[in-house]
Amino acid sequence: MDLSPCTSGHKTASVAVTAPIDKLLDYAIPASLSSFVHIGTRVKVPLGRRMVWGFVLSVSTEEREELKPIAEVPEDSPFFPPHLAAFYQRAAAYYHHPPGEVLRTALPAGITGKVQRVGVVHEKKYHALDVADQPKGARQQEILSWLRGRKEAFGSEVGAVFPSPTPVLKRLVEMGLVGEEEVERRRDPFFDLPVDPDLRPSATEDQGQALASLQQALAGEVFAGFLLHGVTGSGKTEVYLKVIAAALEAGRRALVLVPEIALTPQLVARFRARFKSSEHSIAVLHSGLSEGERYDAWRAIARGEVHIVIGARSAVFAPLDRLGVIVVDEEHEASYKQAEGFRYNARDLALMRGQMEKAVVILGSATPSLVSYHRSREGFLHYLRLHHRVLGRPLPEVELVDLAGRSLEGSLSQEMLDALESNLQAGNQSLLLLNRRGFAPYLLCRECGAAFHCPNCAITLTYYQSRRLMRCNYCDYAVTPPVACPECGGGQIEPEGAGTERLEEELAVCFPEARIARMDRDTMTRKGAHQALVSEMEQRRVDILVGTQMVAKGLDFPGVTLVGVVGADAILNLPDFRSAERAFTLLTQVAGRAGRGERPGKVLIQTYAPAHHALQHASRHDYDGFYREEIEYRRALEYPPFGHLVNLVLSGIEGEKVAEAAGRLCDSLQACAGAEVEVLGPAPCPLFRLRGRTRYQILLKSALRTPLHRLLARLPALRSAVPRTLKLTLDVDPLDML
Ligand code: ADP
Ligand code: ZN
Numbered sequence: 191m192d193l194s195p196c197t198s199g200h201k202t203a204s205v206a207v208t209a210p211i212d213k214l215l216d217y218a219i220p221a222s223l224s225s226f227v228h229i230g231t232r233v234k235v236p237l238g239r240r241m242v243w244g245f246v247l248s249v250s251t252e253e254r255e256e257l258k259p260i261a262e263v264p265e266d267s268p269f270f271p272p273h274l275a276a277f278y279q280r281a282a283a284y285y286h287h288p289p290g291e292v293l294r295t296a297l298p299a300g301i302t303g304k305v306q307r308v309g310v311v312h313e314k315k316y317h318a319l320d321v322a323d324q325p326k327g328a329r330q331q332e333i334l335s336w337l338r339g340r341k342e343a344f345g346s347e348v349g350a351v352f353p354s355p356t357p358v359l360k361r362l363v364e365m366g367l368v369g370e371e372e373v374e375r376r377r378d379p380f381f382d383l384p385v386d387p388d389l390r391p392s393a394t395e396d397q398g399q400a401l402a403s404l405q406q407a408l409a410g411e412v413f414a415g416f417l418l419h420g421v422t423g424s425g426k427t428e429v430y431l432k433v434i435a436a437a438l439e440a441g442r443r444a445l446v447l448v449p450e451i452a453l454t455p456q457l458v459a460r461f462r463a464r465f466k467s468s469e470h471s472i473a474v475l476h477s478g479l480s481e482g483e484r485y486d487a488w489r490a491i492a493r494g495e496v497h498i499v500i501g502a503r504s505a506v507f508a509p510l511d512r513l514g515v516i517v518v519d520e521e522h523e524a525s526y527k528q529a530e531g532f533r534y535n536a537r538d539l540a541l542m543r544g545q546m547e548k549a550v551v552i553l554g555s556a557t558p559s560l561v562s563y564h565r566s567r568e569g570f571l572h573y574l575r576l577h578h579r580v581l582g583r584p585l586p587e588v589e590l591v592d593l594a595g596r597s598l599e600g601s602l603s604q605e606m607l608d609a610l611e612s613n614l615q616a617g618n619q620s621l622l623l624l625n626r627r628g629f630a631p632y633l634l635c636r637e638c639g640a641a642f643h644c645p646n647c648a649i650t651l652t653y654y655q656s657r658r659l660m661r662c663n664y665c666d667y668a669v670t671p672p673v674a675c676p677e678c679g680g681g682q683i684e685p686e687g688a689g690t691e692r693l694e695e696e697l698a699v700c701f702p703e704a705r706i707a708r709m710d711r712d713t714m715t716r717k718g719a720h721q722a723l724v725s726e727m728e729q730r731r732v733d734i735l736v737g738t739q740m741v742a743k744g745l746d747f748p749g750v751t752l753v754g755v756v757g758a759d760a761i762l763n764l765p766d767f768r769s770a771e772r773a774f775t776l777l778t779q780v781a782g783r784a785g786r787g788e789r790p791g792k793v794l795i796q797t798y799a800p801a802h803h804a805l806q807h808a809s810r811h812d813y814d815g816f817y818r819e820e821i822e823y824r825r826a827l828e829y830p831p832f833g834h835l836v837n838l839v840l841s842g843i844e845g846e847k848v849a850e851a852a853g854r855l856c857d858s859l860q861a862c863a864g865a866e867v868e869v870l871g872p873a874p875c876p877l878f879r880l881r882g883r884t885r886y887q888i889l890l891k892s893a894l895r896t897p898l899h900r901l902l903a904r905l906p907a908l909r910s911a912v913p914r915t916l917k918l919t920l921d922v923d924p925l926d927m928l
Contacts, residue, residue, distance in 0.1 A: 200249040203227055203260060206278070206289035207237055207244035212906060214247055214279075214289060218257040227260065229275050230268025230492075230509075234261045245293050247275040269297060269492055270509035277543050278507070284542070285922050286902045287532045295532040296507035298484040316359055317342040319369050329358050334367055350722040351729065388463035391580075393432065397425050400574040404433045404550060407572075408440065408514055413545045417521075417566040418554040420576025421585060421811070422782030423746070426554045427457060429576075430517045431464050433552070438470055438497055442514025446500045447536055449523035451476035452720055453743050457519065458500060465498065475501030475508065478717065503528060503536035506543065513549040516540045520743070521553035521562055522775055527925045535923060537562075556782055557775040560824065563817055564831040586753070586784040586791030588809040590800040600696040601688040606754050606794055607700060610734065614704055618789065619727065619749040620734045621741055622693065623780045624756040627710050628652035629692045630685030633660060633671055637680030642671070646882040653685050654712075655692070665881045693756060694736050701734070709737035742780035748787025753780055758797040758805060765876045766927060767829050770804040774816050777808040828891065830923070834898055836890040837924040839875060842916040845884035851912050852886035858908050859888065859901065866897040876928045883917075887927070 201224075204214040217235050219227045227233065231246045236258050246268075270278075278296060282289040318338040325331055333352055337343060348355045362368040393401055400418060407414035420426050434444040446461070448454045451474065458474055465472060473487045473496045490496055492509040499508045503526050506516075518526070518537045526536040537553060544551035553562055553571065566573040579585065591605050601624070602610075613620050632641045632650035642651045644662035651660035653671065661668040674681050685692065694708045707723060714720045726732050727747050735741060735750075761773040777795060785791020797805055807816035825832050840855065842848040852872035860869045868891040875885040892898045902920070909918055 200224060200227060200251060201253040202250045202257065203233070203246045204248045204250075205233060205235055205244035205260075206247050206282075206293050207235060207242050208290045208294050209237060209242055210288050210291060212288050215244075216254070216257055218254065218259045219249070220259045223260060223263050226263045226266055228268050229272040230270040231263060232265055232269055233263055236261060244290060245269065245297075247279060247289070267493070269488070271492070271511045273511075273547065274507075274509060277546050280542060280546070281534060281539055285532065285534055286899075286905070286920055287534075292532055292534075295504065295528070295534075298488045299481060314345045314359075314370050314372060315342055316345065316348065316363075316368050316370050319367055321367055323365075323367060325362065325365060325367060327358070327361075330362060333358050334362060337368060346718070350718065350725055351731075388460075388466075390464070391428065393428070394425060394576075394578075394580060396420070396576045396578070397429055397432075400429050400576065401432055403572060403574060404429070404552065405436050407550045408433065408437055408442075411548050413548050413551070415541055415544065415551045415565075415571045416553065416574055417558055417562055417571045418552050418574045418576070419558055419563070419566075419813070420554075420556060421579060422556045422779070423579040423583060423786050424556070424576035425580045426519070426576060427460060428580075430519070430552065430554070431460065433550070434498065434515055434517070435464070437514030437550075438465075438468070440514060442512050443496075443510045444498045444515045444517070445505065445508060445510055445513060445540075446498065446517045446519065447505055447526070447540060448500065448502060448519050449525045449743065451500070451502050452478070453740065453745075454519075455721055455724060456746055461498065461500060470497040471495060472498045472500060473508075475499060475505045477502070503534075506536040506539045513543070513547045516544050516549055516551045518551070518553045520555055522555045522557050522559040523743075524772075524925050527923075529926060533919075533921045533924075535925070538923065557778045557813060560771050560817065560820060561831045563813075564821065583785065584790055585811050586781055586793045588781055588793040588795065588811070590805055590809050591794055591796045592800045593796055593798050594800075601693055601756050602696065602700070602754075603796055606756075606796060609752055609754070609792065609794055610697075610701065613752040614701060614733055616751075618751040619730065619732065619747060620752040620754065621747075621750050621780070621783055622697075622734065622736045622754045622756055623739070623741055623776075624688065624690050624693050624736065625738050625761055625776070626652075626687070626689040626757070627663065627691070627712055627738060628661070628689035629655035629695075630689055631687040632685075633683050634686040635675035635678060635680055636682040636684055638675060638678035640675055640677040641686075647880050648878040652689065655685070655695075664877070688756075690736050690738060697734055697736065704733040705731060706734045706736065707732045709735060709740050711738070711740070714740070739776055739780075742776055742783065745783065746786055747783065750783055751785055751787075751789050751791045753784040753791065753793045755780060755793070755795040755797075758795050759799060762797075762799060762802060762804060764928075767824075767827065768925070770802070770820055770823075773802075774804040774808050774820075777805065778811065778813070781808065781811070828893065833891045833893055834895050835924055836898055836902065837921040837927055838888040838890070839885055839919045839921070840872070840888070840912065840916055841880070841883040841885040841919075842913075843883060847913065848884045848886055848916060851916055852888065855908060855912055855918075856888050858911065859890070862904055862908075863890075863901055864897060866894060867892045867901050889927075 200219055203217050203219050205217055206214055229246055233244050234241055235244050278292055282292040333355055363370050418426055437444050499505055518540050521537050528534055541551050565571045591603050610620055630653045633653050634641050642660055644651055644667050646667055647662055647664045652663050653660055659668050660671050690708055690710045694706055697706050709723055730749050762769055781793040784793050803819045840848055840852045856872045863869050871888040872886045875887045912918055
């Protein structure tokens with residue numbers, strides 16, 4: 191902390207206040223506070239008759255009489271280094287979002303309120319004592335030999351492997367075979383994960399070439415963007431680790447973005463293992479942190495104590511100084527785009543930030559987004575390719591199972607059942623993807639064909655058999671299914687189609703001896719549940735894992751040799767110009783989960799449309815072929831990467847008012863759009879009603895960004911004609927237009 195008097199004599203601060211205001215506001219810096227007010231300082235300032243929080247984005251020596259003074263400065267050091275002020279402002283300008291709201295999103299939640307401290311948590315930790323005796327009970331033996339295999343384990347870690355182990359552990363302690371102690375437990379769920387020994391392999395030829403380019407750019411201290419394209423298992427993570435080591439060596443810092451931190455425990459563990467012995471400290475920003483912990487982590491980064499930050503999309507705003515490398519792993523993932531409020535894309539902001547801080551930015555993926563791949567072809571990104579899986583492991587063979595004209599008993603074809611059976615016989619693990627939660631997508635009256643819709647959203651209610659409930663997957667509305675059809679009074683109401691819950695049940699009937707588990711948003715709600723299931727899979731306590739797209743993400747199970755895709759068509763048929771890209775990506779990613787160990791893998795994809803180009807190219811692992819075909823559709827329709835999009839959504843309770851206002855807004859946009867911007871709509875959104883609101887969209891499209899931004903700059907004026915009861919959201923570079 192710098193307590194020396196402020197010699198520069200700053201008199202005015204420009205502040206981003208946490209309110210929906212499009213520009214910075216100027217405040218006078220009182221002499222008593224002048225040594226505490228810097229760029230990045232949090233301040234309390236008057237706004238109208240309220241007091242609000244804000245962040246100082248610039249200071250000047252100009253003195254202006256009419257300004258209101260800053261009221262309070264709670265911390266004595268800034269929240270971010272000065273150069274980040276420009277980045278936050280540029281992000282605000284690009285997405286046409288109020289700068290104060292951008293900062294509210296960027297900084298740890300709770301910072302604009304009172305920060306709570308969290309209490310220390312204690313937990314029992316167990317270790318096997320140095321006695322050779324064997325207990326009698328089978329469970330006792332099992333747990334003891336597991337404990338003997340590791341040095342020590344927390345109760346919760348034992349619990350992740352063995353169901354309710356506490357009584358057994360207690361007995362083992364009484365028998366003098368196990369010792370226990372009460373210790374303080376860090377709340378960081380990743381901190382105590384067992385870390386596998388770090389192998390530090392020497393680079394393969396492909397890795398060596400990629401590293402040479404990356405290190406050259408790093409040494410030049412200029413911005414350079416790279417696309418690192420390599421199939422799953424080709425050694426991308428190893429490249430990140432090595433280039434980050436080089437950056438740290440040069441006294442610089444690294445930022446690693448991952449799609450969802452809870453789903454990438456293996457990556458975090460590898461970073462820990464690699465950098466554990468060095469002096470370098472890693473901060474993992476994840477949703478499991480309490481507000482207090484997040485605040486502490488942020489402050490530690492701002493003080494320069496952290497060398498590597500790993501986190502999901504919001505970590506792109508982390509207050510690191512002297513950035514050398516930014517990694518965006520699985521850059522194709524839609525979760526880099528925030529879907530609400532400040533709708534930024536962390537991948538794009540990573541490139542913007544890298545440019546401003548002269549850092550190396552690596553976008554890594556087995557299936558790059560079409561946009562990134564196109565950028566690399568146009569020369570905006572350097573293209574690095576890892577051609578093969580490490581150790582020459584072959585990619586799995588993919589077979590398309592044509593369902594056309596067949597009537598299946600359940601969801602599984604004979605081919606799929608046979609493959610599962612023989613995989614089970616061989617003692618291997620299988621993974622099944624069905625991208626639908628619940629028991630069935632809807633309940634249907636067999637007599638009149640009536641289905642049940644959510645009263646708030648234009649969507650059918652998903653049926654959950656285990657809880658006898660129909661629930662909306664968008665707004666969580668839930669009801670018990672009726673006994674008789676409300677339309678015709680008929681009593682034959684049955685589930686139609688299948689979700690993961692039903693598939694799990696079907697498998698249990700077909701393979702009664704198999705150990706089956708399910709991974710989806712419904713089973714993974716409990717904290718630590720995902721981690722527990724991952725370690726069960728790793729220890730081969732599961733034979734068949736059923737799940738939604740979650741199973742396609744970032745996991746590496748060497749025992750999986752069969753991957754089955756149960757319904758490829760549901761993925762292909764979304765009303766979105768990116769549906770083919772999504773399907774190709776998801777299928778290629780899930781296929782990549784097969785055969786990562788010593789035994790080769792096999793993939794079966796059930797579909798009604800085996801000729802679809804996304805399926806054809808996915809079955810041949812042919813990214814380039816898919817790109818060449820798909821890019822022509824985009825070019826013809828001027829969709830990204832050839833055109834830039836902005837989606838405006840107008841919503842409200844009264845449908846007619848929304849339609850009318852959308853029409854008027856569209857007319858006025860058209861009037862000032864000019865020839866370079868196309869104004870499309872208004873049209874009802876595909877999800878016409880959502881959470882009780884009717885929604886219309888207006889799509890702006892242009893081959894160039896500048897005219898789009900010019901038009902958006904006029905939006906605040908045009909928006910004043912929209913009734914205040916309606917909500918207008920603005921999405922620059924939208925991903926999801928449902
Ligand atoms: P990706 O991130 O592309 O999926 P990884 O970096 O996870 O690939 O590598 C896949 C596996 O191969 C990992 O188990 C990793 O430890 C191992 N590996 C990576 N690079 C090498 C190498 N040069 N030599 C030997 N093994 C390697
Ligand atoms: Zn709903």
